[in-house]
Amino acid sequence: MKSRESWGRYPQVEQQTHALVWRTDALPRKDGSLLPHGLGRSYGDSCLNAGGTLLLTSGLDRFIAFDPATGVIRCEAGVSLDTILRLVAPRGWFLPVTPGTKFVTVGGAIANDVHGKNHHRGGTFGRFVRRFELLRSDGSRRVCAPDENPDWYGATIGGLGLTGLITWAEVQLTPISNPYVLQETVPFGNLDGFLDVARASEKDYEFTMAWVDCLARGKKLGRGLLYRGNFAPPQFDGLPLARSHLSHGVGLAVPMDMPAFCLNRLSVSAFNWLYYHRQNGKPKQRLTHYDPFFYPLDAIYAWNRIYGRRGFLQFQCVVPYSTARDALKEILERSSRGGLPSFLSVLKTFGDIPSPGWLSFPREGVTLAMDFANRGEKTWKLVEDLDRLTRQAGGAVYPAKDALMSPENFAAYFPQRERFMQYVDPSFSSSFWRRVNPVSLPFSLAAERGETASPPPRSLLAIR
Numbered sequence: 001m002k003s004r005e006s007w008g009r010y011p012q013v014e015q016q017t018h019a020l021v022w023r024t025d026a027l028p029r030k031d032g033s034l035l036p037h038g039l040g041r042s043y044g045d046s047c048l049n050a051g052g053t054l055l056l057t058s059g060l061d062r063f064i065a066f067d068p069a070t071g072v073i074r075c076e077a078g079v080s081l082d083t084i085l086r087l088v089a090p091r092g093w094f095l096p097v098t099p100g101t102k103f104v105t106v107g108g109a110i111a112n113d114v115h116g117k118n119h120h121r122g123g124t125f126g127r128f129v130r131r132f133e134l135l136r137s138d139g140s141r142r143v144c145a146p147d148e149n150p151d152w153y154g155a156t157i158g159g160l161g162l163t164g165l166i167t168w169a170e171v172q173l174t175p176i177s178n179p180y181v182l183q184e185t186v187p188f189g190n191l192d193g194f195l196d197v198a199r200a201s202e203k204d205y206e207f208t209m210a211w212v213d214c215l216a217r218g219k220k221l222g223r224g225l226l227y228r229g230n231f232a233p234p235q236f237d238g239l240p241l242a243r244s245h246l247s248h249g250v251g252l253a254v255p256m257d258m259p260a261f262c263l264n265r266l267s268v269s270a271f272n273w274l275y276y277h278r279q280n281g282k283p284k285q286r287l288t289h290y291d292p293f294f295y296p297l298d299a300i301y302a303w304n305r306i307y308g309r310r311g312f313l314q315f316q317c318v319v320p321y322s323t324a325r326d327a328l329k330e331i332l333e334r335s336s337r338g339g340l341p342s343f344l345s346v347l348k349t350f351g352d353i354p355s356p357g358w359l360s361f362p363r364e365g366v367t368l369a370m371d372f373a374n375r376g377e378k379t380w381k382l383v384e385d386l387d388r389l390t391r392q393a394g395g396a397v398y399p400a401k402d403a404l405m406s407p408e409n410f411a412a413y414f415p416q417r418e419r420f421m422q423y424v425d426p427s428f429s430s431s432f433w434r435r436v437n438p439v440s441l442p443f444s445l446a447a448e449r450g451e452t453a454s455p456p457p458r459s460l461l462a463i464r
């Protein structure tokens with residue numbers, strides 16, 4: 001058994017690994033369950049399989065076809081978005097939807113039906129997946145598309161890797177004239193300010209997202225900086241490509257696990273104050289390469305180590321517009337009161353374009369993501385409270401970021417759960433899946449948490 005981490009490094013679990021090397025190979029026969037694993041950029045336990053086997057897809061890394069005239073690309077599921085961009089961006093194409101890191105695989109992007117800064121215009125990644133092959137543990141293979149095996153298509157997009165292994169996929173890319181983005185940064189003084197400027201930006205800007213100072217209180221609650229942008233028009237063609245596009249290396253690295261005391265209320269407050277005020281309260285425009293615009297965090301290798309050895313939890317929710325103002329206020333106030341500063345907090349809007357996956361997370365409203373260092377019970381209790389506030393507001397929490405969601409909340413957030421369950425491969429499972437469906441729990445949750453972990457929060461004790 002080997003320990004393999006998700007991005008949040010919590011929970012720590014023991015599991016076997018099996019490296020896949022060729023897309024036509026059969027799945028291995030193993031004791032215990034199987035789970036595909038991409039680059040492990042999910043934060044919690046949806047990419048972990050305690051006591052079972054992870055099918056490592058990084059060996060499925062080949063391109064199969066690319067048509068530079070239409071922008072249709074077909075590749076194996078372990079190809080990363082980074083690798084795709086290196087091929088297609090210089091040829092005038094870009095990903096139709098991209099998350100905040102390019103170090104994710106195509107299979108992982110489909111299984112979480114990821115979203116980006118353009119949800120209001122483009123919806124989710126799954127909408128651009130023309131077809132893929134699904135390999136089941138009984139050896140059957142199906143091509144899935146909106147008009148071919150549509151149920152398998154809907155179950156597998158956003159299906160958390162539970163319906164089988166995606167071996168290859170075909171994606172429709174989007175045209176760009178050059179690799180540059182015209183970006184504008186707009187400060188907003190509080191949550192109302194964010195809602196106004198974000199909604200107003202949707203008409204003229206393809207990409208929007210905001211950094212929020214989660215420690216600001218009172219009238220400044222929810223203040224931050226909104227980043228909005230569009231790919232630059234043809235008059236900017238011909239500028240030399242920035243180094244970051246070619247190297248995709250990482251400039252900085254976090255060399256070790258940082259001690260827990262480094263991230264405290266004072267240090268985060270100071271950082272937030274400086275970050276907010278460097279803008280001088282005025283909008284700023286600049287031309288930037290797509291890499292720093294879409295992937296600022298990728299420039300720091302292993303940045304997840306700043307949270308120390310115990311890792312961190314990310315909480316990402318979406319709440320409908322009708323409840324957003326009050327719910328987000330409460331969520332920000334609760335997290336600020338909790339004494340656990342979120343180092344990185346992001347606000348975005350989701351438009352009304354329906355997601356193709358039955359379990360897809362994005363839905364119309366406002367989404368807030370926050371990172372909390374894992375301080376045991378105190379952090380779990382905070383995240384559990386934020387979960388409760390989200391549910392009360394009629395929202396949902398993102399499984400790709402989650403490590404604590406209760407079965408009751410999962411059922412409330414994903415009403416198509418029952419329908420989905422009929423498509424789960426009987427040999428596939430994950431730590432997340434067993435947690436939110438405790439009936440089929442084959443072993444104790446305490447073991448999944450690791451022997452050193454403190455007792456779980458009360459709501460989880462109830463389901464053991």
Ligand SMILES: Cc1cc2nc3c(=O)[nH]c(=O)nc-3n(C[C@H](O)[C@H](O)[C@H](O)COP(=O)(O)OP(=O)(O)OC[C@H]3O[C@@H](n4cnc5c(N)ncnc54)[C@H](O)[C@@H]3O)c2cc1C
Nearest residue numbers: 038039040041042099100105107108111114115160161166
């Ligand atoms: C810095 C950072 C920023 C992020 N920003 C965003 C964002 O803006 N929007 C967003 O939506 N997400 C975001 N994420 C989350 C990330 O995009 C998703 O978790 C993504 O799915 C990770 O892909 P992966 O290849 O690392 O897959 P893993 O994390 O290894 O696995 C994710 C899921 O995919 C399944 N899977 C993987 N490969 C296959 C396959 N071949 N067949 C079937 N199932 C498979 C796994 O079983 C698992 O359920 C971010 C993550 C980080 C670290």
